[in-house]
Amino acid sequence: MDCPRQNDTGFYRPRKPWETSLYRLVEEHFDEFERVYPDRFQHKYGFWRPVIRKAVKDYLKCGDLREGFARVRCPECGHNMFVGLSCKQRCICPSCHQKRTLVTAINIAENISAPVPHRQFVLTMPKRFRLYFRFDRELLRKLPKLAWETVKEVYRAVLDRSDAVPGMVAGIQSHGQLSNWHPHIHALVTYGAFTPDGAFIPLPDELSSTPFLKIWEDKIFGLLLDEGRITQNVIDQMGTWKHSGFSVDKSVALAAGDTAGLERLTAYMVRCPFSLDRILSVSDDGQVVYRAEKADCQPFPMLGDEKLFRGISRNFEIFDPLEFLAEITQHIPNPGMQMVRYYGWYSNKMRGQRLKAAESTGNASEEIVIDDEDTPYRKLCRMRWAALIKRVYETDPLCCPKCGSEMKAIAFIERRDQPDVVEQILKHCGLWDRPASRAPPATEQPEQLDLELQYVDTDEFLMAL
Numbered sequence: 331m332d333c334p335r336q337n338d339t340g341f342y343r344p345r346k347p348w349e350t351s352l353y354r355l356v357e358e359h360f361d362e363f364e365r366v367y368p369d370r371f372q373h374k375y376g377f378w379r380p381v382i383r384k385a386v387k388d389y390l391k392c393g394d395l396r397e398g399f400a401r402v403r404c405p406e407c408g409h410n411m412f413v414g415l416s417c418k419q420r421c422i423c424p425s426c427h428q429k430r431t432l433v434t435a436i437n438i439a440e441n442i443s444a445p446v447p448h449r450q451f452v453l454t455m456p457k458r459f460r461l462y463f464r465f466d467r468e469l470l471r472k473l474p475k476l477a478w479e480t481v482k483e484v485y486r487a488v489l490d491r492s493d494a495v496p497g498m499v500a501g502i503q504s505h506g507q508l509s510n511w512h513p514h515i516h517a518l519v520t521y522g523a524f525t526p527d528g529a530f531i532p533l534p535d536e537l538s539s540t541p542f543l544k545i546w547e548d549k550i551f552g553l554l555l556d557e558g559r560i561t562q563n564v565i566d567q568m569g570t571w572k573h574s575g576f577s578v579d580k581s582v583a584l585a586a587g588d589t590a591g592l593e594r595l596t597a598y599m600v601r602c603p604f605s606l607d608r609i610l611s612v613s614d615d616g617q618v619v620y621r622a623e624k625a626d627c628q629p630f631p632m633l634g635d636e637k638l639f640r641g642i643s644r645n646f647e648i649f650d651p652l653e654f655l656a657e658i659t660q661h662i663p664n665p666g667m668q669m670v671r672y673y674g675w676y677s678n679k680m681r682g683q684r685l686k687a688a689e690s691t692g693n694a695s696e697e698i699v700i701d702d703e704d705t706p707y708r709k710l711c712r713m714r715w716a717a718l719i720k721r722v723y724e725t726d727p728l729c730c731p732k733c734g735s736e737m738k739a740i741a742f743i744e745r746r747d748q749p750d751v752v753e754q755i756l757k758h759c760g761l762w763d764r765p766a767s768r769a770p771p772a773t774e775q776p777e778q779l780d781l782e783l784q785y786v787d788t789d790e791f792l793m794a795l
């Protein structure tokens with residue numbers, strides 16, 4: 331196999347995950363974390379879940395050429411690149427999760443949502459119930475359906491139509507502002523519902539949240555009662571409290587056709603439970619200073635998450651390395667767990683029916699499309715969508731950095747099939763060894779940390795230490 335020289339700009343060297351503080355922390359401490367888990371973490375985080383090891387080990391290989399790569403070549407100028415393979419792990423690999431987030435957000439904004447007004451619903455539960463959902467992931471699986479039933483029941487009552495169907499995309503979020511355990515539902519819901527003939531009936535602007543709250547409460551109580559987690563006594567007792575700890579917020583509204591808004595909101599809904607940007611520092615012995623989401627620049631202002639912020643009295647947390655691993659790995663979903671669900675008008679079933687009906691009448695575009703103007707934004711979305719769908723690899727291998735032509739994968743070499751070949755090629759090209767330097771990236775400069783800590787009340791700072 332011919333191979334360009336290393337000084338040829340020919341090699342596309344993708345981002346280097348092993349230079350991030352997260353990667354170093356995981357690489358250095360994961361095995362110890364797993365070893366001490368039963369003694370140190372099981373009582374708090376539940377039994378060890380094998381998916382954690384699988385996801386973490388795959389993440390540690392993400393983008394590493396030594397694990398295998400695709401060789402891509404430009405048919406126009408002959409330019410060659412090696413492209414590492416991505417791990418596609420959710421909630422642990424920031425890069426792969428981000429790609430998934432973008433794909434989901436564009437798909438929902440561009441392909442799934444109808445051109446009608448939407449609201450974001452955020453439905454939360456009292457602190458005392460949250461642990462049940464950590465210990466029993468089946469409970470977490472059941473949560474979005476309860477949110478769907480809540481919304482559907484209230485909508486139907488308000489519209490006085492038992493056949494009206496809203497569209498909902500519900501995301502399970504298991505994290506709060508500090509990557510702490512905080513299971514709740516973020517949902518994007520049509521603000522109104524569709525009749526069987528496809529007409530959309532909007533809801534009044536001023537609609538109290540109280541009926542949603544009452545039904546949501548009942549549903550959660552019902553679930554926990556059925557599962558034997560709580561007794562009727564607990565429910566009666568909580569009924570006497572002024573604040574039950576449940577909340578339903580629907581204050582964030584999106585106008586019909588606000589595709590960009592839908593995309594931003596969805597991206598926020600399905601974002602990674604933690605962010606590399608919020609790891610302020612990792613000391614030599616692995617102490618992690620992690621800041622709350624609240625403190626950074628929100629990707630989408632006015633998220634209706636104010637209630638989530640309320641319980642957070644500080645904007646950063648200091649973890650020892652194993653605690654930090656426990657906090658972030660608790661959010662890795664079990665295999666097959668769908669974190670985003672589509673209901674009602676947006677369910678696969680109803681979308682399939684509409685598509686079929688449209689095809690049989692020779693009208694392939696959906697019947698409810700009001701705004702079919704091909705805006706530049708829509709064009710952009712389609713292009714990004716196409717690019718993302720093709721993006722199976724570490725980076726988009728399809729665009730030649732030299733001439734811009736579309737590149738083609740001409741070979742895949744995976745370590746598990748041909749370990750010697752991978753090593754031989756990379757050594758020959760000077761790409762086998764990782765750079766010895768392990769200097770922290772520029773984002774972890776101490777000045778930034780000092781600045782951050784100034785936000786914090788002295789008392790809280792001392793307590794946290």
Ligand SMILES: [Zn+2]
Nearest residue numbers: 392417423426
């Ligand atoms: Zn990855």
Ligand SMILES: [Zn+2]
Nearest residue numbers: 404407730733
């Ligand atoms: Zn080219």
